[in-house]
Amino acid sequence: MRRPLEGVRVLDFSRVLAGPYCTALMADLGADVIKVEPPAGDDYRHVGPFKDGESLLFQSVNRGKKSVVLDLKTDAGKQAALDLTATCDVLIENFRPGVMDRFGLGAANLCGAFPKLVYVSLSGFGQTGPNKALPAYDIIIQAMSGLMDVTGEADGPPMMVGEALGDVAGGMFAAFGAMVALFDRERTGRGRHVDLSLFDSLVSMMPIAACRALIAGETPQRTGNRHALSAPFGTYQAKDGHFAVAVLNDRLFESFSSAIAQPQLADDPRFATDVLRRQNEPELAEFIEGWAANNDVETVVDNLTRAGIPAAPLSSVMQAWTSPQVEARALASPVSHPTLGQFLVPEQPVHFNGAPRGGRQAAPALGAHTVDILKTLTHGDRT
Missing domain, CATH: 3.40.50.10540 (Crotonobetainyl-coa:carnitine coa-transferase; domain 1)
Incomplete structure (x- = not known):
């Protein structure tokens, strides 16, 4: 070869x-x-x-x-x-x-x-x-x-x-x-x-920042470990650490709501669209972390993954390379x-x-x- x-x-x-x-x-x-x-x-x-x-x-x-x-x-x-x-x-x-x-x-x-x-x-x-x-x-x-x-x-x-x-x-x-x-x-x-x-x-x-600056005419701001445009899309606190989750569409959000034992969120007008979920992310985060607070990261990630939700623990560089x-x-x-x-x-x-x-x-x-x-x-x- x-x-x-x-x-x-x-x-x-x-x-x-x-x-x-x-x-x-x-x-x-x-x-x-x-x-x-x-x-x-x-x-x-x-x-x-x-x-x-x-x-x-x-x-x-x-x-x-x-x-x-x-x-x-x-x-x-x-x-x-x-x-x-x-x-x-x-x-x-x-x-x-x-x-x-x-x-x-x-x-x-x-x-x-x-x-x-x-x-x-x-x-x-x-x-x-x-x-x-x-x-x-x-x-x-x-x-x-x-x-x-x-x-x-x-x-x-x-x-x-x-x-x-x-x-x-x-x-x-x-x-x-x-x-x-x-x-x-x-x-x-x-x-x-x-x-x-x-x-x-x-x-x-930096294509996301570029489209916002060049086309939307806005200056992106810092959002920490949360996505600037989508929610829930970021890191959240569990009982023993943090986990990452990525929910990018309404169908996935419905599954996510059920996975965190909050199925009513899928019908909540505050969270009806990705744009609204991002605008109301602090309120959404309370539901997520209220559920996650009773579980360790491994359990949280396992539950979300089995429900088809992209989720992961936060790895160190050493953990990733090994x-x-x-x-x-x-x-x-x-x-x-x-x-x-x-x-x-x-x-x-x-x-x-x-x-x-x-x-x-x-x-x-x-x-x-x-x-x-x-x-x-x-x-x-x-x-």
């Missing part, structure tokens, strides 16, 4: 999270990813958590790659980068606009020299626009995208999402952009420059490392029929493949 991206070679100039996440997804699918690092290495090699001197975060998002050390401030480093580009299908970089140009490795230069190259630029705000030169980290993108403004309790301050979602969104769309450009190259014979940003990516991943569902879906698989031994790293989530999962390599030591790769360089292999 073969992986879908076997035979695709990727030159990865990215560092930290967004770009490396993109190329990790591609490496999972069989791409030959060559990670170009400065002499000091990717910043993430120096960010914890650490074990036996190794960054586990670096291991997580740089799995399956090769490492080549090049000093792009030197003529020899720039020439080696050009020679490597000639052998690659895709180039990924996540510097601020203009930095690759200063190295002589900008999109205009390399796409002109290598017409089949797919050149992906992933930056905080893109190659155009008034904010293009601004520095960007995930919290900055969450703040400017509106995501923090709609996250948190209604009477509380804006909140960060508990994951670097801006970086991950950018990484996913970078992989998507690279794949689309490669597909188009099969038809046209030419690559292209792909320009995307963390800001654009995260804003685009769940039978994660194991069955092979979302993590073991790799072997000379210092850390064997451990699990995440794997891209899409299942391709006939393509194997697992069997991957740990993240490389700094410069581990420099000599082997540079001594085999030939010109024009991909162009």
Whole structure:
């Protein structure tokens, strides 16, 4: 069995999270990813958590790659980068606009020299626009995208999402952009420059907020753990913790009302439609939590599930990653490392029929493949 991206070679100039996440997804699918690092290495090699001197975060998002050390401030480093580009299908970089140009490795230069190259630029705000030169980290993108403004309790301050979602969104769309450009190259014979940003990516991943702002002309407000438009659709208190429930139509609400031993709610005019249920959600919540207060979370979820109502306990990250569902879906698989031994790293989530999962390599030591790769360089292999 073969992986879908076997035979695709990727030159990865990215560092930290967004770009490396993109190329990790591609490496999972069989791409030959060559990670170009400065002499000091990717910043993430120096960010914890650490074990036996190794960054586990670096291991997580740089799995399956090769490492080549090049000093792009030197003529020899720039020439080696050009020679490597000639052998690659895709180039990924996540510097601020203009930095690759200063190295002589900008999109205009390399796409002109290598017409089949797919050149992906992933930056905080893109190659155009008034904010293009601004520095960007995930919290900055969450703040400017509106995501923090709609996250948190209604009477509380804006909140960060508990994951670097801006970086991950950018990484996913970078992989998507690279794949689309490669597909188009099969038809046209030419690559292209792909320009995307963390800001654009995260804003685009908020379709509910977008429709309310762009079409309804309203500013979404924070609603805590309750859905902004539907009810009951959120988290509620049981005797020993919280549970999540999702009721999105009248038929389901009728079943839900019976399941919580309040069948009269289905005929209550306050709860006759989804819109009315959301408007009167505080009153509805009293009925729900009054019933749930007599039951533990496990019993609540079991009763609702048997009635056909989407419901779930709230899992910790550890509970989620060690769940039978994660194991069955092979979302993590073991790799072997000379210092850390064997451990699990995440794997891209899409299942391709006939393509194997697992069997991957740990993240490389700094410069581990420099000599082997540079001594085999030939010109024009991909162009």
